[in-house]
Amino acid sequence: xxxxxxxxxxxxxxxxxxxxxxxxxxxxxxxxxxxxxxxxxxxxxxxxxxxxxxxxxxxxxxxxxxxxxxxxxxxxxxxxxxxxxxxxxxxxxxxxxxxxxxxxxxxxxxxxxxxxxxxxxxxxxxxxxxxxxxxxxxxxxxxxxxxxxxxxxxxxxxxxxxxxxxxxxxxxxxxxxxxxxxxxxxxxxxxxxxxxxxxxxxxxxxxxxxxxxxxxxxxxxxxxxxxxxxxxxxxxxxxxxxxxxxxxxxxxxxxxxxxxxxxxxxxxxxxxxxxxxxxxxxxxxxxxxxxxxxxxxxxxxxxxxxxxxxxxxxxxxxxxxxxxxxxxxxxxxxxxxxxxxxxxxxxxxxxxxxxxxxxxxxxxxxxxxxxxxxxx
Numbered sequence: 001x002x003x004x005x006x007x008x009x010x011x012x013x014x015x016x017x018x019x020x021x022x023x024x025x026x027x028x029x030x031x032x033x034x035x036x037x038x039x040x041x042x043x044x045x046x047x048x049x050x051x052x053x054x055x056x057x058x059x060x061x062x063x064x065x066x067x068x069x070x071x072x073x074x075x076x077x078x079x080x081x082x083x084x085x086x087x088x089x090x091x092x093x094x095x096x097x098x099x100x101x102x103x104x105x106x107x108x109x110x111x112x113x114x115x116x117x118x119x120x121x122x123x124x125x126x127x128x129x130x131x132x133x134x135x136x137x138x139x140x141x142x143x144x145x146x147x148x149x150x151x152x153x154x155x156x157x158x159x160x161x162x163x164x165x166x167x168x169x170x171x172x173x174x175x176x177x178x179x180x181x182x183x184x185x186x187x188x189x190x191x192x193x194x195x196x197x198x199x200x201x202x203x204x205x206x207x208x209x210x211x212x213x214x215x216x217x218x219x220x221x222x223x224x225x226x227x228x229x230x231x232x233x234x235x236x237x238x239x240x241x242x243x244x245x246x247x248x249x250x251x252x253x254x255x256x257x258x259x260x261x262x263x264x265x266x267x268x269x270x271x272x273x274x275x276x277x278x279x280x281x282x283x284x285x286x287x288x289x290x291x292x293x294x295x296x297x298x299x300x301x302x303x304x305x306x307x308x309x310x311x312x313x314x315x316x317x318x319x320x321x322x323x324x325x326x327x328x329x330x331x332x333x334x335x336x337x338x339x340x341x342x343x344x345x346x347x348x349x350x351x352x353x354x355x356x357x358x359x360x361x362x363x364x365x366x367x368x369x370x371x372x373x374x375x376x
Contacts, residue, residue, distance in 0.1 A: 046152060050081070050082060054079040054141075055172045056173050057075050059168060060072070060171075061168040062168075064165075066126070068124060069097075069124065071122065071123040075116065076116065078115060078116070079114075081115065082145070083143065089114060091114075091117045091143060092144055093139055094139070095108075097132075097138075098157070107123040133161050134364060140153075140154070140155035141155065155175060155178060156173040158173070189366075191244035192244060192365065192366055192367060193242045193306065193308065193323055193364075193367055195239055195306070196237075197238075197353040198361070199236075199299065201233045202295065231292075231293055233357075234292045236289075236290050237260065237304060238287075239258050239285045239306070241286075245308065245367075249279075249310070253278075254283075254318075255279065255310055258273070260306050261305045263302060263303040263304075263339050264302070296357070300327050300329070303339050304324070305371070307322035321368060324346060324368075325347075325349060325350040325365075326340050326347070327347070345364070349361060
């Protein structure tokens with residue numbers, strides 16, 4: 001138990017170091033201290049001293065009503081020997097819903113002895129189905145060493161983007177070796193943004209009451225001046241909330257707001273911003289952006305870019321993460337562009353909206369750690 005407690009403490013310490021050293025890493029001042037921290041962290045487990053073998057029997061189910069994900073871990077068979085000298089294996093199973101490898105996202109079973117251990121334990125998460133589709137279940141099996149370092153016995157990764165929860169059954173999964181240990185995966189996880197998209201086509205746009213059209217900003221393809229007359233359709237973007245944002249202020253909070261553009265038009269005239277929600281890493285904005293002048297043929301050529309920022313009073317605002325929603329074609333109006341690079345849930349949400357004019361669609365999107373081009 002003492003080693004497990006040490007692992008928990010180091011988890012928390014690493015998270016705080018990654019957070020506090022973000023700015024100084026740019027100048028290289030804290031690289032040594034961060035590497036030292038990672039070295040200590042990696043010492044909590046050995047990844048290469050045991051040849052991986054065996055399988056794990058799982059029963060995975062989901063309750064749509066409560067949002068409960070239940071991972072019933074029945075047993076393992078033919079595990080490797082964890083301690084060669086004692087010819088002993090004391091196994092336990094650890095889980096994460098990737099890409100979140102935070103301490104709060106970790107679940108573990110009790111320790112069972114033998115190479116064919118019976119666990120019969122359920123690891124539970126509460127998560128919406130929309131959000132679950134963006135996650136991958138990582139289950140790793142470990143040998144627990146009371147006086148040394150735990151040994152990695154194998155893992156499985158199960159993407160939930162197309163998983164069928166309608167008919168859950170028992171299923172064996174072959175344990176795989178770890179290809180590459182990446183202790184800095186936490187640097188990539190920036191939190192999640194929940195939005196609701198709706199495209200209102202021109203014919204339905206005429207039915208909206210005038211007060212709903214106030215404050216709309218007209219999308220501009222070129223350098224035309226903003227038109228006071230509402231023409232074309234409307235892209236309605238409801239910015240609902242974010243979760244698990246990076247804390248950049250003392251006290252573990254941020255003062256965050258969302259900024260939105262509809263590319264290729266990135267002029268100030270069409271920029272949207274929410275209000276600033278102070279002292280929260282789980283802000284709720286409930287704010288609507290409305291872009292007018294969007295014709296049906298524009299949908300495949302435009303990109304909705306949403307970025308989250310921490311508001312700073314006396315210095316530049318700090319980037320906390322962002323998303324891009326578009327067709328993912330890499331092309332806009334016949335030209336190759338970097339920003340038409342949506343994949344996964346970003347692309348699926350945009351496509352659902354495009355295929356169903358007038359109908360709102362909600363999505364939970366993983367925040368990008370940078371707004372550089374994704375690999376297509």
